[in-house]
Amino acid sequence: MVREDTSGDRLSDSVDAGEIARFSALAGEWWKPEGKFRPLHALNPTRLAFIRQRLVSHYGRDGNESRPLAGLSLLDVGCGGGLLTEPMARLGAGVLGIDAGEDAIHVANAHAEESGLVIDYRCLTAEALAAEGHRFEVILNMEVIEHVADLDAFLGACSSLLKPGGAMVVATLNRTAKAYAFAIVGAEYVLGWLPPGTHDWRKFVTPPELTAKLAKGGVKVTEMTGVIYNPLSDRWILSRDLAVNYMAFAIKEG
Numbered sequence: 001m002v003r004e005d006t007s008g009d010r011l012s013d014s015v016d017a018g019e020i021a022r023f024s025a026l027a028g029e030w031w032k033p034e035g036k037f038r039p040l041h042a043l044n045p046t047r048l049a050f051i052r053q054r055l056v057s058h059y060g061r062d063g064n065e066s067r068p069l070a071g072l073s074l075l076d077v078g079c080g081g082g083l084l085t086e087p088m089a090r091l092g093a094g095v096l097g098i099d100a101g102e103d104a105i106h107v108a109n110a111h112a113e114e115s116g117l118v119i120d121y122r123c124l125t126a127e128a129l130a131a132e133g134h135r136f137e138v139i140l141n142m143e144v145i146e147h148v149a150d151l152d153a154f155l156g157a158c159s160s161l162l163k164p165g166g167a168m169v170v171a172t173l174n175r176t177a178k179a180y181a182f183a184i185v186g187a188e189y190v191l192g193w194l195p196p197g198t199h200d201w202r203k204f205v206t207p208p209e210l211t212a213k214l215a216k217g218g219v220k221v222t223e224m225t226g227v228i229y230n231p232l233s234d235r236w237i238l239s240r241d242l243a244v245n246y247m248a249f250a251i252k253e254g
Helices: 017-024 038-058 084-090 102-114 128-133 151-160 178-190 207-216
Strands: 002-004 010-012 073-077 092-097 120-123 138-143 161-171 219-230 235-239 245-252
Touching: 038 138, 038 161, 038 219, 038 235, 038 245, 073 084, 084 102, 092 102, 092 161, 092 178, 102 120, 128 151, 128 245, 138 151, 138 235, 151 161, 161 207, 161 219, 207 245
Parallel strands: 073 092, 073 138, 092 120, 138 161
Antiparallel strands: 002 010, 161 245, 219 235, 219 245
């Protein structure tokens, strides 16, 4: 299903036009480590290590190899400027990055070309890609689901895009008072890590909600881990605390 935004463009039901406009306005900041996307740059080493380790284990690959994901088809949903897409390509995966924001795709394409990487980027929604009949062995949904308009439709499409036995990695924010205090009040208004209005607490997703919604599409969560900021080391680390940021590793049944 599609709807129209105020400019007449055709959008998927899961796409929030306001969110796309907000991120499009920041497109030039994607590859600036100290820019508007500084939190994602800071998070990248931790989430990349998590993704790499779990995929190597799930697919029985040699973790000592420089390209342990060689031969795997990987979809990066809501890829933005390609902060995760490029490392996945360097690890050997055949990568498709999609984003509903055309400006982000332009940035991602330009940076990949400058970096000498061959990556397929498309300005497309998950629903549209699913309708084309594509299937992938790995799907990344990192810091995306808290920005969609229809979470059920979005996760349903993503689940259908995953091959049986395939792996999905999701990173998002929990809908707790602590998350409101840290991710919105602290990160957006006190520390200025993110532009005010980046997040809507009502769109945050609890771990039980995520687990149940993925299960509808035959995708079973096998692991969840919290991600917390350590001010002493100025690093993000894995934690048992799921109250704010957390990641989930899930497998498509069958």
